[in-house]
Amino acid sequence: MKYDITVANEGNIDAVLESIDINTGDNDAITFETSGIEKGDTLLKSTTDILTVIVNYNNSVTSQPENISSTITVTLNYKQYDGVNGGDVTDTLTPADLKTLSITAGDGLYADEYENGRYIYKGANPNNYITFNNETWRIISVEADNTVKLILNKSIGKRQWNSIVNNNWTSPSTLNTYLNGEYLQSITNSKNIVTHSWPIGGVTSNNNDLGTQIVAESETTYDGKVGLIAVSEYIRFNININQCVTLRLVNNNYNVCTSTNWMHNILDSIDIWTISNSSGSNNVFILSSLGDFFGNFPTGNYDVLPTIYLSSDVILNGDGSFNNPYVIIN
Numbered sequence: 001m002k003y004d005i006t007v008a009n010e011g012n013i014d015a016v017l018e019s020i021d022i023n024t025g026d027n028d029a030i031t032f033e034t035s036g037i038e039k040g041d042t043l044l045k046s047t048t049d050i051l052t053v054i055v056n057y058n059n060s061v062t063s064q065p066e067n068i069s070s071t072i073t074v075t076l077n078y079k080q081y082d083g084v085n086g087g088d089v090t091d092t093l094t095p096a097d098l099k100t101l102s103i104t105a106g107d108g109l110y111a112d113e114y115e116n117g118r119y120i121y122k123g124a125n126p127n128n129y130i131t132f133n134n135e136t137w138r139i140i141s142v143e144a145d146n147t148v149k150l151i152l153n154k155s156i157g158k159r160q161w162n163s164i165v166n167n168n169w170t171s172p173s174t175l176n177t178y179l180n181g182e183y184l185q186s187i188t189n190s191k192n193i194v195t196h197s198w199p200i201g202g203v204t205s206n207n208n209d210l211g212t213q214i215v216a217e218s219e220t221t222y223d224g225k226v227g228l229i230a231v232s233e234y235i236r237f238n239i240n241i242n243q244c245v246t247l248r249l250v251n252n253n254y255n256v257c258t259s260t261n262w263m264h265n266i267l268d269s270i271d272i273w274t275i276s277n278s279s280g281s282n283n284v285f286i287l288s289s290l291g292d293f294f295g296n297f298p299t300g301n302y303d304v305l306p307t308i309y310l311s312s313d314v315i316l317n318g319d320g321s322f323n324n325p326y327v328i329i330n
Contacts (some may be wrong), residue, residue: 001055002053006050014043017042019039021074022075027070029067031057032055041324052097055254080104080313098148098316100140107123108126109121109126110325116144124239124265125265127319127321130318130327135153145312155272156305160300184225198230201221202220202281205293213235226307228272229263229287229307231276234263243257267291269289270303271303272287275307
């Protein structure tokens with residue numbers, strides 16, 4: 001039997017789990033396991049977390065015992081979380097530590113086969129949630145320089161990419177000016193955001209070689225603090241490599257690939273701008289709610305998901321799940 005127990009912080013202060021005490025009944029035939037909540041996990045105010053308790057028969061017991069019941073008591077000892085010294089220091093993570101959590105199967109962080117030293121989150125729902133600026137963001141990648149690339153989990157509204165038919169992000173475009181001006185100034189903890197190099201080279205919709213697309217994007221770069229996702233990044237979020245990674249930008253398999261791509265869940269019936277322009281035309285690529293790409297003039301109005309790089313020296317707490325997202329504690 002499996003029980004999922006909701007633990008709620010209904011107070012007005014954040015909490016951190018200082019210790020967990022587990023006491024079970026005296027019955028050798030019944031065993032218990034707990035998971036989901038561990039020492040050092042934070043439970044922010046007005047949020048919940050899940051403690052899972054699994055009850056099993058002991059495989060080593062070969063006959064029916066007289067006592068057929070047992071009990072378990074789990075005590076979660078929380079204390080106030082001060083944002084700096086809340087959890088055990090061993091429960092904190094640096095961006096370099098995140099790379100050590102990389103996997104080769106399932107949803108999670110993968111070594112990027114196209115860019116050495118870069119790690120990217122793949123799959124339908126990896127643990128890449130992070131709270132920043134009191135908002136939910138998702139971690140795109142941990143870069144070779146250990147900066148952490150984030151994308152906001154919701155749109156800030158529809159805007160023009162540029163007010164004129166010019167797909168040069170560095171001209172600067174109207175959206176570039178807004179994101180690195182008014183929008184950046186609205187972020188309360190912008191000290192954690194660093195200037196970074198963004199790939200903005202033109203790509204083509206009839207190129208089914210993802211490696212070539214990545215090279216084309218990287219041939220032209222922009223240095224700034226706020227930008228947008230690149231075309232090749234969305235394609236690389238797919239865990240289904242054989243069907244989704246090396247296909248054309250206008251992806252005929254998007255009905256299959258959207259089920260293995262965490263960012264498709266963010267789109268939710270919206271079409272968003274990318275930072276990638278269409279080579280040889282005045283168009284900019286838009287990622288559609290269906291999960292494929294199309295080009296349009298930059299004067300159109302589409303939704304915007306800001307993207308940023310966090311400093312390589314940030315310290316994180318949490319496990320990146322929806323109920324226990326990473327938080328910055330320095």
